[in-house]
Amino acid sequence: MDNRQEMKEWYDGYLFGKTEIYNSWSALNYVKKLLNDDHFQAVSFWANTSSNDLVKTYIEYATMTMKEEFEKLINDQSIIKKIVPELTYREMDFHSIQTMNDNVYSFLLFTGYLKIKSKVDNDHPYTYELVIPNKEVKYIYEDIFMKWFESYQRKRDSSFIEALIQEDVMKANRLLQDVLQQSISYYDNYENLYHGFMVGFLKANGYTVQSNKKSGYGRFDIALIIECKHLSSIKELRKDSAKASEQIIRQKYIEGLIEEGYEHIIGYGISFYKNNAL
Known part of the structure; x- marks a missing residue:
């Protein structure tokens, strides 16, 4: 793949007005790696930064509806959300995440984890079609979700196996169903x-x-x-x-x-x- 095309797919995707913007930190790191290795392939330089902790929290505490919306995003689909332009960091306390709804997506948009694909014309002036901006950010969603899901699964492993050994089919099925329902099926x-x-x-x-x-x-x-x-x-x-x-x-x-x-x-x-x- 052409390096310019690879860099665009991984680190581009943002707009300031009508100006197209790359993630400058990641783009510069990518170029630096290429200068030392012509065969270097793009990675997520953003993946291990502390700013991902809030995204991790949102996935851990997400409602089933939100998990389904995250699934759409990871599947390269869009979601329609009302954005709160005056959102403050104090309003993002994860203890109230069950009632946050659009606040979560507003925060993810303002911090670069989502981007606006188009404006939606309805009664609310700040309604937008949102998507994941690029491959780098998509990797972050996938990585955070998989780590959470593996932890969620491990907590139920011993109970599931014990139910199988005891031939308690109903309990084993409930436990397996619970784990599957918590997964994102991308x-x-x-x-x-x-x-x-x-x-x-x-x-x-x-x-x-x-x-x-x-x-x-x-x-x-x-x-x-x-x-x-x-x-x-x-x-x-x-x-x-x-x-x-x-x-x-x-x-x-x-x-x-x-x-x-x-x-x-x-x-x-x-x-x-x-x-x-x-």
């Missing part, structure tokens, strides 16, 4: 995504995971045993979880593990659709 919805998600869920609590190991006449997804299915419609969630369980029986996954010396084996079929599981 990832591609492929079966191997959920496979990796379940592997991480188990590994995070110190359990040994044998993923896609050959057993019986086929390959199981995770040795505890869990067979994951990804659906294109939520209507088939229950039916396909039953199919996943039947596959464990049909492919003789359990018999294969018994032959290897395992004595206590529990099999589960789990189907996924976006942020839903059963």
Whole structure:
């Protein structure tokens, strides 16, 4: 990629009136790196600065509606928001984040984490279509969210695994559903995504995971045993979880593990659709 185009995609995106502005700190750092390394690829120089702490707080304490709006932004979509031009820092106390609503987006706009794409004509004079300005800022959103989500998930790992061992299907499903609902689904919805998600869920609590190991006449997804299915419609969630369980029986996954010396084996079929599981 041409260096000028790469720099534009990563560090441009701001407007002062009609004047196009780059993030000067990041642009200068990018040029400095290129002078020492012709093959240097753009990174987020802004990612580890202290100003990201407030964005992190907003994601941690966000309502479900706000999480859905963050999902749109990370998916390169826009959101329509009323902006508060006279906003003060004191009004951004995160303890009142449940009632902040547009204040959050006003702050993110004023600090460069969002930009105005267009003005929206309605009864409110300060209503705008907002987007993430560039790849550097998008990386910040993704990185902060993933760190929060991994922390959120770890707090529920042991309870989920204990529910599986105790064969408490209802509790395990509630815990898994809770974690999925808290996620932002900007990832591609492929079966191997959920496979990796379940592997991480188990590994995070110190359990040994044998993923896609050959057993019986086929390959199981995770040795505890869990067979994951990804659906294109939520209507088939229950039916396909039953199919996943039947596959464990049909492919003789359990018999294969018994032959290897395992004595206590529990099999589960789990189907996924976006942020839903059963």
